[in-house]
Amino acid sequence: MADLKRCVVCDSADLIALASIKEVPIHCNVLSDTKEAALGAAKAPLELVFCKNCGHIYNADFDPGLMAYHGHYENALHYSPHFQRYADSVADRLITRYNVHKGTIIEIGSGGGEFLDLMCRKGQNTGIGFDPSQADAPETAQFDNVSIVPDFFSGKYADTKGDFVVSRHVLEHIEYPRDFAKLILGAAKSDLTRFYIEVPNGAYTLATDMIWDLIYEHCSYFTQESLIRLLESTGYAVIEAGNSYDGQFLYAEAEVARPKAVG
Numbered sequence: 368m369a370d371l372k373r374c375v376v377c378d379s380a381d382l383i384a385l386a387s388i389k390e391v392p393i394h395c396n397v398l399s400d401t402k403e404a405a406l407g408a409a410k411a412p413l414e415l416v417f418c419k420n421c422g423h424i425y426n427a428d429f430d431p432g433l434m435a436y437h438g439h440y441e442n443a444l445h446y447s448p449h450f451q452r453y454a455d456s457v458a459d460r461l462i463t464r465y466n467v468h469k470g471t472i473i474e475i476g477s478g479g480g481e482f483l484d485l486m487c488r489k490g491q492n493t494g495i496g497f498d499p500s501q502a503d504a505p506e507t508a509q510f511d512n513v514s515i516v517p518d519f520f521s522g523k524y525a526d527t528k529g530d531f532v533v534s535r536h537v538l539e540h541i542e543y544p545r546d547f548a549k550l551i552l553g554a555a556k557s558d559l560t561r562f563y564i565e566v567p568n569g570a571y572t573l574a575t576d577m578i579w580d581l582i583y584e585h586c587s588y589f590t591q592e593s594l595i596r597l598l599e600s601t602g603y604a605v606i607e608a609g610n611s612y613d614g615q616f617l618y619a620e621a622e623v624a625r626p627k628a629v630g
């Protein structure tokens with residue numbers, strides 16, 4: 368059993384071993400050119416632990432040095448009409464609820480920018496997406512009013528600020544999600560900036576025996592409790608949180624937490 372370390376969300380040592388899988392492919396979203404290349408894909412162990420303190424599940428044996436999000440990485444869902452309807456409804460809801468018009472939207476982990484384009488077209492916004500997998504993507508989609516930075520979002524881009532900040536299906540790939548949540552918070556242009564965070568629903572994966580969703584790329588499996596805990600302990604105030612896409616996803620809409628009044 369791997370060193371269980373401490374919970375990556377709440378730092379608790381109150382962890383229990385949940386599942387151990389000796390070998391899984393390191394990249395399940397990288398397309399191989401040949402059958403031999405696919406069969407020879409590098410593998411690594413999954414040692415899932417459950418935090419009794421905050422409900423988070425993560426791979427205690429995760430090695431981020433094994434990951435490579437390059438041009439052969441392909442996990443887009445937007446070719447599915449069912450997914451397109453979902454993305455459309457999320458974009459409509461966010462734009463209406465938070466009046467996201469004629470502003471700057473930042474998406475961290477934007478892929479080719481399909482969702483960002485939706486948000487920009489519907490609200491006459493300008494979009495900036497960050498995604499290292501676009502560095503040598505064979506067909507980078509081009510959208511009006513959307514630019515894609517083919518790189519990880521990092522402190523290097525601290526000057527890039529948005530009126531609305533989106534991060535969908537990224538946090539579950541990050542070894543230390545607390546640091547990343549704080550980094551995303553820094554993309555707020557003002558107190559009026561709102562955030563939309565979406566991740567797979569780890570509790571749904573377990574409740575429905577979707578073992579094919581236990582993948583090396585996902586070092587974290589959020590539950591609603593652990594997602595809220597992560598955000599509220601890193602400077603966000605959660606406006607609303609829930610599940611979507613028939614329970615498969617978790618989302619949180621948040622803003623920058625205001626300092627509590629004294630006295």
Ligand SMILES: [Zn+2]
Nearest residue numbers: 374377418421
């Ligand atoms: Zn925890």
